[in-house]
Amino acid sequence: MSDIYEVIHRRRDVRGQFTGEPIPDDVLARVLAAAHAAPSVGLSQPWDFILIRSAATRAAFHEHVMHERDVFAATLPDSSSFEKIKIEGVRESTLSIVVTYDPDRGSPAVLGRHAIADAGLYSVCLAIQNLWLAATAESLGVGWVSFYRESFVQEMLGIPPSVRPVAWLCLGPVTHLESTPDLERHGWRRRTPWQEAVHSERWPSFTPGRED
Amino acid sequence: MSDIYEVIHRRRDVRGQFTGEPIPDDVLARVLAAAHAAPSVGLSQPWDFILIRSAATRAAFHEHVMHERDVFAATLPDSSSFEKIKIEGVRESTLSIVVTYDPDRGSPAVLGRHAIADAGLYSVCLAIQNLWLAATAESLGVGWVSFYRESFVQEMLGIPPSVRPVAWLCLGPVTHLESTPDLERHGWRRRTPWQEAVHSERWPSFTPGRED
Numbered sequence: 001m002s003d004i005y006e007v008i009h010r011r012r013d014v015r016g017q018f019t020g021e022p023i024p025d026d027v028l029a030r031v032l033a034a035a036h037a038a039p040s041v042g043l044s045q046p047w048d049f050i051l052i053r054s055a056a057t058r059a060a061f062h063e064h065v066m067h068e069r070d071v072f073a074a075t076l077p078d079s080s081s082f083e084k085i086k087i088e089g090v091r092e093s094t095l096s097i098v099v100t101y102d103p104d105r106g107s108p109a110v111l112g113r114h115a116i117a118d119a120g121l122y123s124v125c126l127a128i129q130n131l132w133l134a135a136t137a138e139s140l141g142v143g144w145v146s147f148y149r150e151s152f153v154q155e156m157l158g159i160p161p162s163v164r165p166v167a168w169l170c171l172g173p174v175t176h177l178e179s180t181p182d183l184e185r186h187g188w189r190r191r192t193p194w195q196e197a198v199h200s201e202r203w204p205s206f207t208p209g210r211e212d
Numbered sequence: 213m214s215d216i217y218e219v220i221h222r223r224r225d226v227r228g229q230f231t232g233e234p235i236p237d238d239v240l241a242r243v244l245a246a247a248h249a250a251p252s253v254g255l256s257q258p259w260d261f262i263l264i265r266s267a268a269t270r271a272a273f274h275e276h277v278m279h280e281r282d283v284f285a286a287t288l289p290d291s292s293s294f295e296k297i298k299i300e301g302v303r304e305s306t307l308s309i310v311v312t313y314d315p316d317r318g319s320p321a322v323l324g325r326h327a328i329a330d331a332g333l334y335s336v337c338l339a340i341q342n343l344w345l346a347a348t349a350e351s352l353g354v355g356w357v358s359f360y361r362e363s364f365v366q367e368m369l370g371i372p373p374s375v376r377p378v379a380w381l382c383l384g385p386v387t388h389l390e391s392t393p394d395l396e397r398h399g400w401r402r403r404t405p406w407q408e409a410v411h412s413e414r415w416p417s418f419t420p421g422r423e424d
Contacts, residue, residue: 004216004349008246008342034220036406038341041358043395045404050411057413072326082323100415111294111400112358114284118333119358122378125337129250130220132338133345137216146253146324146331158415166334183255188323192257194248199262201269203312203370 002137010177011132014141015086017174018093027138028095031171034134035099040123041113044106047124047166050157052096060156061148061168062090068147085186088145094172098157099128101164124166131169141174214349222389223344226353227298229386230305239350240307243383246346247311252335253325256318259336259378262369264308272368273360273380274302280359297398300357306384310369311340313376336378343381353386 032049040046052058065088073079090096101124113119132142145168153165183189244261252258264270277300285291302308313336325331344354357380365377395401 001213001215002217003213004219004345005214005242005246007216008249008346011249011251013251030217032410033406034217036404036409037220037223039223039225039344039356043393043401043403045409048409048411048415050413050415052413054413068327072321072323075326076321085323087324106401109284109288111284111297111395112299114287114359115280115361116358121330121333122337122340125334126341126344128334129338129341130345132251133216133342134220144251146328147326149327157413158417160415163415181255183323189255189318191255192248194245197248197257197260198244199260201262201264201266201369203260203262203372203375205370 007133007137011136012141012177012181014143014170014174014177015089015182017141017176017178018089018170019173019175020092020094021173023094023140023172027140031131031134031138031140035127035131038123038127038130040126041119042106042111044110044120044123046102046105046120047127048100048102050098050100052098057156058090058096061096061153062088064152065090065145065147068149072147081187085182085188087147089143089170090145093141093143093170097169097171098153098165099124099167099169100159101166102162104162121164121166128167128169135171136177139173140171141177143170144168145170219345219349223348224353224389224393226355226382226386226389227301227394229353229388229390230301230382231385231387232304232306233385235306235352235384239352243343243346243350243352247339247343250335250339250342252338253331254318254323256322256332256335258314258317258332259339260312260314262310262312264310269368270302270308273308273365274300276364277302277357277359280361284359293399297394297400299359301355301382302357305353305355305382309381309383310365310377311336311379311381312371313378314374316374333376333378340379340381347383348389351385352383353389355382356380357382
């Protein structure tokens, strides 16, 4: 039994603490079933989960990510604070999970999507957060890698052009979860108090996000 | 203490069961703090939450939603199964929460967003799922209304053009949560087993989503 608030606040985006140990089948089943229990627009359940254990596939993705890391670093006026930040644990984690969005699931008439085309994409993200929290409850780490081009992942995994890769997740046992996010520990950015994000009745008139 | 798996599987998208009773301040604070504890690309925390209690604002939104409901119904070859489905509880629920995405939060260099422009939008959805689960743990219902035009909500709430409304959520005490989603009870669509969404190493070669 894992208290939901404890899990929500303990959850981290993991890069450096993966051990590579196996994930028991029953644990993985619970985590995937939790993801699949997410809400979805028009009950379309437009997600798929591709589990990747192949070392060759993960090495190829890792190489691509390292290239995209360099692309981002080159855009920074000063990349010194970025250089010490580890951005992925693709090879050290036990499993990669690619989560995709299929807009044709539930078509032609997806209830609730006619006015907001991205609503299906939003559903996929809700499933990802369920997965993330369930994994945290199971004492697994999750890291969402986003230094990649969608077309690279589509080609590598044979994903059709109409299906969009939404996330590359690294999953597996970890030595521990850090109590402070990596980006905060490394001085990249600090978290704000939740009260700064909450407003009453309308968008605030002054500096957005700074008063109610 | 609420077990995370129990909450994940009990969570529903609520339309018809809102009582309109008040939400205690400490409960609302826990729910919003849970939302704000979500992961975000580059620790950008690009979300805002506009709490709407005004009956006038909610009535105006309700009218807009009813219009969009008609727009959708007109696209259906046969709208009889849609007609009995309630799509929102905007006026009956205690509170509306509009969740927005501000792409300028954390700019100019959002770590992890250079290759995937939508990564910030994904972060907002992760916060929404945290909110949804926390509310469920607090025995509140949540309903995500998606029959609206983003520009309508922007204008009504004074949201700047650069900030995108991602969700209109209805929140509040409920008589109960249904054990089966409304859309399944009303015969609109059935949920699939999670195993159908899981694949190994690559996108499946045959009918997508139907085999591993």
